[in-house]
Amino acid sequence: MTLASLTKPWAPMSYGFLDASAKRELRRKMIKAVCVPGCQMPYASREVPMARGWGTGGLQVSLTLINPRTCVKVIDQGADDSVNAASIRGFLARVSGAPVTLDTLQADLIQSRHRIPEEILREDQILVLQVPNPEPLRGVQPNMSIARQMHADADYGRMWLQLYEQIVRSGRVMQGASYPSMVNGRHVMTPSPIPRWDVPKLHMAQHLTILSAGREKRIFAVPPYCRVEPLVFDDVPYRVEDHGKLVCARSGAKGYFMNEIPQADGSSTFEISDSQFGVKAIQHRMGEQTHQGETWYKDGELSK
Known part of the structure; x- marks a missing residue:
């Protein structure tokens, strides 16, 4: 036996850029997040070749899940051709050798910033959402230690009060993107800054959704066929953006965001x-x- 036989050939980087230790931790945290839907799991967010706040959380999840047969799609607020989407898509392909696509139906892994595709996702697809601020209680409780205790106690009274005050002052709930939602009847989460239009797409969806905040070092998930219910009062129904009557100037399509x-x-x-x-x-x-x-x-x- 020689020392050379016990070592692996030198490589400039690990497959998928992240080292094996980082991938193991992310896989463990993703499994925990799936087991406790909507609950934030802390993880040691690694450095990746892009600035924090530009999708590092979603990128780390994608790098952990990807393999050479994974067909990848990356979108930025609905667009496949933005600088951020094209850069992330190119990086994922370069470090993994995985094929890329623009078609939602062909993708196995979809990384998205602030939108869920209009076409219904299948059971074998995974949606990764980038999240800038994973804490829904931050607006009503800036002390994160107290906010986490409130999550543990399922104490969301202040959030209900905030929604009530919006109705009293404006006649309707003014919360737009990142609408707080109850997951599996237990944890309130912020579903990334997706518009209200997209929140109902998470309810009892067939696909797995993983939400990751690299800057805040938090990860949470919505498993398939899981209840996701926006916080609403019985006499004030949940309303999505009024885009149903708008017509696309390029395609003539109607009834979409x-x-x-x-x-x-x-x-x-x-x-x-x-x-x-x-x-x-x-x-x-x-x-x-x-x-x-x-x-x-x-x-x-x-x-x-």
């Missing part, structure tokens, strides 16, 4: 936020062969 595009004359036009779904709608309109999956919404109404 739209981006508003200001025009020089002061007016606005609208485009589908999910860029690849908008491309499919354009191809379908032009008579090209394309496969559009079932969508969460139809004509602005939740279909599932």
Whole structure:
């Protein structure tokens, strides 16, 4: 036996960039997060070649889950072609050799910043959401030690009071993105800064959703077929953004979440936020062969 036989050949980096110890820890924390839906799990967030706050949490989860056969899709607020989405997609492909795609239906792993695709995800797909601030109680309790004790006691009275005050002052709940939601009837979580439109997509979804905050070093999850219920009062129903009647100026599609595009004359036009779904709608309109999956919404109404 020689020393050379006990060592591995030198490599410039581990597969998938992260070292084996980091991946083991992340896998353990992901399993714990799945077992206790909505509960934040601390982890030792590693350095990756991008600034904290730009998706390092989601990137570490993706690097842990990826393998050479994983088909990867990365979107940034619905767009596949933004600088952030293209950079992360290129990095994942370079360090793993995994194929990439823009099509939601072809992807095995979808990393997203602040949006959930319009097409319904399958059981064999994983959605990784980037989270800037994982603590839903921060607005009502800035002391994180006390906030964690409140989570342990399921003490969410201050959050209900905050929503009540919004109704009293404005006549409706003013909370937009990051709408606080009860997961599995126990933990309140912030579902990343996704719009209210996307929160119902997490309720009893077939796919696994993992939410990770690299800067805050917290990870939590929504397992498949798990209840995710926005905090609402019985007499004030939950309302999504009123985009059901908006029409996409490029594709003519209607009934989906739209981006508003200001025009020089002061007016606005609208485009589908999910860029690849908008491309499919354009191809379908032009008579090209394309496969559009079932969508969460139809004509602005939740279909599932």
